[in-house]
Amino acid sequence: MKKFILLLTVAASAIVSPVAKADVAEKLLLYVPHRFMDALDIVSISLGVGLEARAEVRATRFLDYGAGIGPSARLIKEYNRQYGIGFESGYNMNFTNLADESRTRVDSTRSVIDYAESYTGLVWPGMNIYEPQTGARDYWEIGADLALGVGAHVGFHPVEFADFITGLVCYDLKDDDFDSSVFDSAK
Numbered sequence: 001m002k003k004f005i006l007l008l009t010v011a012a013s014a015i016v017s018p019v020a021k022a023d024v025a026e027k028l029l030l031y032v033p034h035r036f037m038d039a040l041d042i043v044s045i046s047l048g049v050g051l052e053a054r055a056e057v058r059a060t061r062f063l064d065y066g067a068g069i070g071p072s073a074r075l076i077k078e079y080n081r082q083y084g085i086g087f088e089s090g091y092n093m094n095f096t097n098l099a100d101e102s103r104t105r106v107d108s109t110r111s112v113i114d115y116a117e118s119y120t121g122l123v124w125p126g127m128n129i130y131e132p133q134t135g136a137r138d139y140w141e142i143g144a145d146l147a148l149g150v151g152a153h154v155g156f157h158p159v160e161f162a163d164f165i166t167g168l169v170c171y172d173l174k175d176d177d178f179d180s181s182v183f184d185s186a187k
């Protein structure tokens, strides 16, 4: 019986390719860093200072109510792992999924995404700014913005929450788990 089990083990290890083994080893090694980053992804918080007035609440961008105007310099921790500083200006008005917006973000630090949004009409998930992997904003965010001279944006990201939960069983729903090559590029 023991010999049979040994034979099975040898056969199984021959079937699993070295590449697959390396992939599993990497996943195990990076399990804790991935879960830590995925946990951070769940919430956005950014702080601003400037001549800005803003009051907005949303339960996804389909149900977005409020308005804002004016420039602000911002300390940013936002969707799609944007961490840094950016300068925002312009105005927007939102009522349900209708918006009138002319806003820019410029001179951002490396991982913060610059944008120039100018449109009047329906807000929908296909817009570049809501692109799931590269967009500056999360279409599915539940959050709020409040500012009068100083201000804050807070947001909860349901898809990132689901990504964290599925990540616990090693399924990368949002496809945002980094591989070990990020450590090579950091050298």
Ligand SMILES: [Ca+2]
Residues within 6 Å of the ligand: 037, 038, 041, 160, 163, 164, 174, 176
């Ligand atoms: Ca994530």
Ligand SMILES: [Ca+2]
Residues within 6 Å of the ligand: 038, 163, 164, 167, 172, 173, 174, 175, 176, 177
């Ligand atoms: Ca993930």
